Each structure stands twice: as structure tokens, then as C-alpha cells.
Amino acid sequence: MRGIGVDAIAEQAGTNKMTLYRHFGSKDDLIIACLRDVAAEADEIWAEFETTYPGDPMAQLHAWVREGADCVLGDPRGCDMANAAVELAESDHPARHVIEEFKNAHRHRLAQLCRDAGIAKAALLADTLWLLLEGVRVSIQSVGVEGPCAHFISIAEAVIAAFATEPAGGQSSRLPDEASIKPRQSLPPLPATT
Amino acid sequence: MRGIGVDAIAEQAGTNKMTLYRHFGSKDDLIIACLRDVAAEADEIWAEFETTYPGDPMAQLHAWVREGADCVLGDPRGCDMANAAVELAESDHPARHVIEEFKNAHRHRLAQLCRDAGIAKAALLADTLWLLLEGVRVSIQSVGVEGPCAHFISIAEAVIAAFATEPAGGQSSRLPDEASIKPRQSLPPLPATT
DNA sequence: CCAATATGTTACAGGTCAGTAACGTCCAGT
DNA sequence: ACTGGACGTTACTGACCTGTAACATATTGG
Numbered sequence: 437m438r439g440i441g442v443d444a445i446a447e448q449a450g451t452n453k454m455t456l457y458r459h460f461g462s463k464d465d466l467i468i469a470c471l472r473d474v475a476a477e478a479d480e481i482w483a484e485f486e487t488t489y490p491g492d493p494m495a496q497l498h499a500w501v502r503e504g505a506d507c508v509l510g511d512p513r514g515c516d517m518a519n520a521a522v523e524l525a526e527s528d529h530p531a532r533h534v535i536e537e538f539k540n541a542h543r544h545r546l547a548q549l550c551r552d553a554g555i556a557k558a559a560l561l562a563d564t565l566w567l568l569l570e571g572v573r574v575s576i577q578s579v580g581v582e583g584p585c586a587h588f589i590s591i592a593e594a595v596i597a598a599f600a601t602e603p604a605g606g607q608s609s610r611l612p613d614e615a616s617i618k619p620r621q622s623l624p625p626l627p628a629t630t
Numbered sequence: 631m632r633g634i635g636v637d638a639i640a641e642q643a644g645t646n647k648m649t650l651y652r653h654f655g656s657k658d659d660l661i662i663a664c665l666r667d668v669a670a671e672a673d674e675i676w677a678e679f680e681t682t683y684p685g686d687p688m689a690q691l692h693a694w695v696r697e698g699a700d701c702v703l704g705d706p707r708g709c710d711m712a713n714a715a716v717e718l719a720e721s722d723h724p725a726r727h728v729i730e731e732f733k734n735a736h737r738h739r740l741a742q743l744c745r746d747a748g749i750a751k752a753a754l755l756a757d758t759l760w761l762l763l764e765g766v767r768v769s770i771q772s773v774g775v776e777g778p779c780a781h782f783i784s785i786a787e788a789v790i791a792a793f794a795t796e797p798a799g800g801q802s803s804r805l806p807d808e809a810s811i812k813p814r815q816s817l818p819p820l821p822a823t824t
Numbered sequence: 825c826c827a828a829t830a831t832g833t834t835a836c837a838g839g840t841c842a843g844t845a846a847c848g849t850c851c852a853g854t
Numbered sequence: 855a856c857t858g859g860a861c862g863t864t865a866c867t868g869a870c871c872t873g874t875a876a877c878a879t880a881t882t883g884g
Binding site: 833835849 | 855857863864865879880
């Protein structure tokens with residue numbers, strides 16, 4: 437963000453600085469607009485899940501995993517939102533609103549998807565998958581695609597499978613309780629992905 | 631990185647810019663020295679695991695989880711290394727060497743720990759835990775500590791437990807194979823702007 | 825064809841920042 | 855007490871960057 441100038445942005449956008457400033461009042465406004473654009477693209481992808489696998493939330497969940505892996509491999513720069521959050525850490529930048537809103541929306545959407553898929557501990561699975569993807573998208577910038585990122589699909593699918601085999605009403609579950617943050621609980625063996 | 635000046639760094643360090651420049655040839659050198667310092671601190675923590683639970687790699691692994699959670703809650707700024715990797719993305723900054731080296735060392739150390747703990751698919755467990763922690767440390771900057779980060783310990787412990795119950799020599803395992811990385815089918819990748 | 829509007833161009837003001845220079849000051853070792 | 859070296863202070867240069875002003879040129883609708 438601070439590493440690139442408005443002139444460079446304008447040139448890269450095929451226009452010039454003045455025009456940019458006539459459309460966006462300031463660089464911050466421009467950043468916000470960019471992030472909103474990223475959010476809109478993500479919304480489109482979510483919509484695609486629903487239209488491609490209508491009424492099949494589990495298939496949508498798998499599509500989410502594949503999409504996550506693809507978007508990582510196709511773009512080694514990670515998540516624009518998360519990157520912006522890192523880069524704007526010092527100031528209370530207005531764009532942080534957009535980032536927080538987007539990330540929360542994404543997280544809740546994922547949880548809803550897990551819930552619709554009949555997963556008992558939907559929120560917990562959603563958080564696990566979320567953390568894995570966020571981890572992948574940030575790791576790629578420090579250790580590259582050859583690292584742990586290469587295993588994302590296997591890991592994510594295994595985790596989904598582990599949660600899916602949980603009984604819906606299970607009080608005696610070996611999965612950690614949604615509300616508890618206590619350590620030392622166990623998960624059933626992870627099924628394979630094929 | 632670009633968001634803070636050398637003057638500010640010097641003041642925060644209780645000295646002044648000139649002295650800083652007499653010790654470090656440039657700001658980049660200073661950044662590298664800082665990151666090396668971070669790496670040294672991390673090494674100390676790893677050493678602590680070994681001295682606190684000598685000969686008990688599983689206990690060390692649990693300590694790693696707790697340490698990860700503690701270091702997240704104690705510092706909402708995430709991982710300095712990963713943050714630097716994000717912020718120095720545009721240039722091929724010399725500090726990227728340090729970051730890559732550190733992250734790889736950490737990852738391999740974690741894998742070794744899992745191996746020593748008798749985990750069958752040690753590398754895979756290590757990558758999973760690694761991704762979870764990286765995810766936590768980057769998520770905290772966009773959704774705060776109240777989000778998925780709060781479940782890190784539960785999730786990590788559950789994953790360890792799942793891997794620990796795997797038979798050592800299991801060919802018939804339901805965990806994904808260490809080497810297998812499925813060829814992916816592609817969806818339109820996300821373009822992005824800054 | 826002719827306004828009205830959007831875009832391009834150049835130049836500039838004001839600010840921040842990395843890095844340097846010159847000079848002053850403190851302090852330990854001898 | 856002297857001296858060499860490390861630290862502090864101030865001021866400066868040059869580069870870069872955001873944002874604006876004034877003016878020139880397209881483009882579009884009526």
C-alpha cells in the first residue's frame with residue numbers, strides 16, 4: 437500500500453493520476469474501492485457454488501476447498517484483504533472496516549454452509565477450514581507453493597470427513613465442544629480423500 | 631516497514647537515528663537484524679520445550695500449541711516474519727532470505743518433533759498445525775482474537791489426537807497419503823489489484 | 825455541429841523519509 | 855589528565871509521494 441504510488445497505480449490501470457483522483461477522492465478511497473471490488477468478486481464465486489451445486493451444501497463445501505486451493509496456486513500474493521490488514525496495521529485506516537466486514541461475512545457464510553451440510557459442529561469446522569486457508573494464503577508468501585500449501589486439499593478434505601462422520605446429536609462426541617476452548621480432546625481418525 | 635521511519639525506530643529504541651546508522655549500514659540491514667533477533671527468540675522458545683519436557687516429544691508438541699496460543703493472545707500483531715513477507719512482497723528484498731530460512735526451519739523442526747513423538751504421518755500433521763497457527767496469526771489482524779483464533783488450542787489438540795491414534799505402519803490408513811497431491815481442476819482464478 | 829462532460833498533460837506545493845556531514849559531548853582505559 | 859572511540863544533535867540533500875491547479879484534448883448527447 438505504502439509501497440506503491442498513485443502514479444504507478446494509474447499507469448497500471450491504463451490511465452493517469454488526475455483521472456484517478458477525479459473518481460476517488462483520495463488514495464484511501466481508492467484502496468477501499470479496490471477492497472470492495474475484491475469482496476464483490478468473492479461474492480460472485482460464492483454465488484457460483486450455489487448455482488453449480490444447488491441444494492447440495494456438501495458439494496459446495498468441497499467446491500470451496502478446491503476454489504481455495506486454485507486461488508492460492510493462481511496467485512502467490514495471498515489474500516488481498518489479509519495483506520491489506522497487515523499493511524494497514526499501524527493506523528486505524530477506514531479500509532479496516534471493509535476488511536473486517538468481509539472476513540466476518542466469509543466466515544459466517546462458511547459456517548452456514550457447514551450447518552446446511554448437516555455438520556454437527558459446523559462453526560468449529562468452519563473455523564478450522566478458515567484457519568487452514570488463511571494459513572495457506574499467508575504461508576505462500578514466506579515458504580512458497582511447495583510447502584505446506586501443497587497439502588491444503590488433502591488436509592481440508594480429511595478434516596471435513598472427520599467432522600461429517602460425527603453424529604448429529606452426539607453428547608458423547610470426541611470432537612471438542614463448540615463452546616469450550618479446553619485442550620486435550622480428541623478427534624476420530626481422519627478418513628482419506630480420493 | 632514502509633509505514634515507519636528510522637527516526638521513529640530510533641526513538642522507540644531509546645537512541646537516535648545517527649547511532650542506528652553507525653551500527654547498521656542501512657534500514658534494510660536493520661530490518662534483517664530485527665528479523666534475525668526474532669528468529670533467535672523463537673529458537674530460545676524451542677530450546678525451552680526441550681529442557682522443560684526432555685525426552686518427551688509429545689509433551690513438547692503440546693507445549694508448542696500452548697505457546698502458539700499464548701504468543702497470539704499476547705501480541706495482536708501476528709507473526710513479524712509473515713508480516714514482513716507480506717510487506718516486502720513487491721521487491722526481492724534481502725530480508726526475504728531470512729524469512730524463508732526461518733519459516734522452513736520452524737516447519738522442519740515441527741515435523742521432526744512429530745516424528746519423534748511417533749506420529750505416523752508426521753510431516754502432514756506438522757503442516758496442518760503449521761497452517762493452523764499461521765492462519766491464526768494472520769486472522770487476528772482482520773477478525774480479532776474473538777474469532778476463529780479462540781478455538782486454536784481445541785482444534786490443534788484435536789488434530790494431534792487424531793494423528794496420534796493412527797497406526798504406525800498403516801498402509802490401510804484413512805489419513806491422506808503424505809506424498810499424494812491431487813491434480814486440480816481449475817476454476818477462474820482471482821485477479822487482484824492494489 | 826455544439827455544448828457539456830470526461831479524460832489527458834504538465835507543473836507545482838507541501839510533506840515525509842533515507843542517508844550523510846559536521847560538530848559537540850561523554851566516558852573508559854591508561 | 856589525556857586520548858580515542860562511541861554516542862548525541864542539528865541541519866541538510868535528494869528522492870519520492872499525495873493531492874491540486876490550470877489548461878488542453880477527446881467524446882458524447884442532443
